[in-house]
Amino acid sequence: MSDTVETAARTAPAAVIVGIDGPSGTGKSSTSKAVAAKLGLRYLDTGAQYRAITWWMLSNGIDVNDAAAVADAAGKPEIISGTDPSAPTITVDGADAAGPIRTQEVTSAVSAVSAVPEVRTRLTELQRSIAAEAPAGIVVEGRDIGTTVLPDADLKIFLTASAEARAARRSGELKGKEASDLAATQAALVKRDAADSGRKTSPLAKAGDAVEVDTTELTLEQVIECVVTLVEERRSA
Numbered sequence: 001m002s003d004t005v006e007t008a009a010r011t012a013p014a015a016v017i018v019g020i021d022g023p024s025g026t027g028k029s030s031t032s033k034a035v036a037a038k039l040g041l042r043y044l045d046t047g048a049q050y051r052a053i054t055w056w057m058l059s060n061g062i063d064v065n066d067a068a069a070v071a072d073a074a075g076k077p078e079i080i081s082g083t084d085p086s087a088p089t090i091t092v093d094g095a096d097a098a099g100p101i102r103t104q105e106v107t108s109a110v111s112a113v114s115a116v117p118e119v120r121t122r123l124t125e126l127q128r129s130i131a132a133e134a135p136a137g138i139v140v141e142g143r144d145i146g147t148t149v150l151p152d153a154d155l156k157i158f159l160t161a162s163a164e165a166r167a168a169r170r171s172g173e174l175k176g177k178e179a180s181d182l183a184a185t186q187a188a189l190v191k192r193d194a195a196d197s198g199r200k201t202s203p204l205a206k207a208g209d210a211v212e213v214d215t216t217e218l219t220l221e222q223v224i225e226c227v228v229t230l231v232e233e234r235r236s237a
């Protein structure tokens, strides 16, 4: 190795792996994307992958409440995630799935599909291989990143916020009648969190060594700044 190459290898910061978990609407996606962009890291939305496999099941006539049928089909769709934080992508069997995975139909069905162990095994393997290939590091967001997918992550964050704040944030994204029905939005969030926390395999949970950040009273910018500071502290430790 030449002196220059050796010096560069010694001074390049080691890849940093950050896992961000938490219930729906706590700000995981917005925070993860912004932190990754600021720090030059890749970004992986694991919720989008669970949504993508759910969309494929629904599109192929598989009963999402039939766990055996979902398990049998879990290996079939090819799911590819693009990890550029400024333009994340997701395709299923080559088709752009970014729009279809955000429909109400998929949101209502995703917790049943994500509770099936064969689905989790498949996506956990995919998530680990994506994280391992990120040259400078990656921010991975989901529900079980700190507990199951990347238990050795350099930094684990668990975002929380009151159900009222989360419903108000979600409501701000919706249009017309849906936006005005704050109570229904809150009930749907709470129901999905209960299903995700209550499943047997890799439930939504805070890892013992995660830093909990309550975002209820914080602006998005404050949350991003807080996480960037935590990453920088870990990097220099």
Ligand SMILES: Nc1ncnc2c1ncn2[C@@H]1O[C@H](COP(=O)(O)OP(=O)(O)OP(=O)(O)O)[C@@H](O)[C@H]1O
Pocket (backbone or CB within 6 Å): 022, 023, 024, 025, 026, 027, 028, 029, 030, 031, 047, 169, 170, 172, 173, 215, 218, 219, 220, 221, 223
């Ligand atoms: N601290 C905050 N203050 C106000 N609004 C916020 C804050 N954090 C996120 N938001 C807004 O709340 C909405 C939900 O955020 P985001 O999609 O990042 O949450 P999430 O945890 O990834 O949700 P889900 O798990 O359902 O995908 C977005 O409209 C986002 O702009």
Ligand SMILES: Nc1ccn([C@@H]2O[C@H](COP(=O)(O)O)[C@@H](O)[C@H]2O)c(=O)n1
Pocket (backbone or CB within 6 Å): 024, 046, 047, 048, 050, 051, 110, 111, 112, 114, 115, 141, 142, 143, 144, 145, 192, 196
């Ligand atoms: N690591 C994960 C990530 C997500 N899920 C399931 O996917 C659903 C959708 O996630 P969003 O972040 O897009 O809201 C979520 O409700 C979980 O059912 C998961 O199980 N594990």
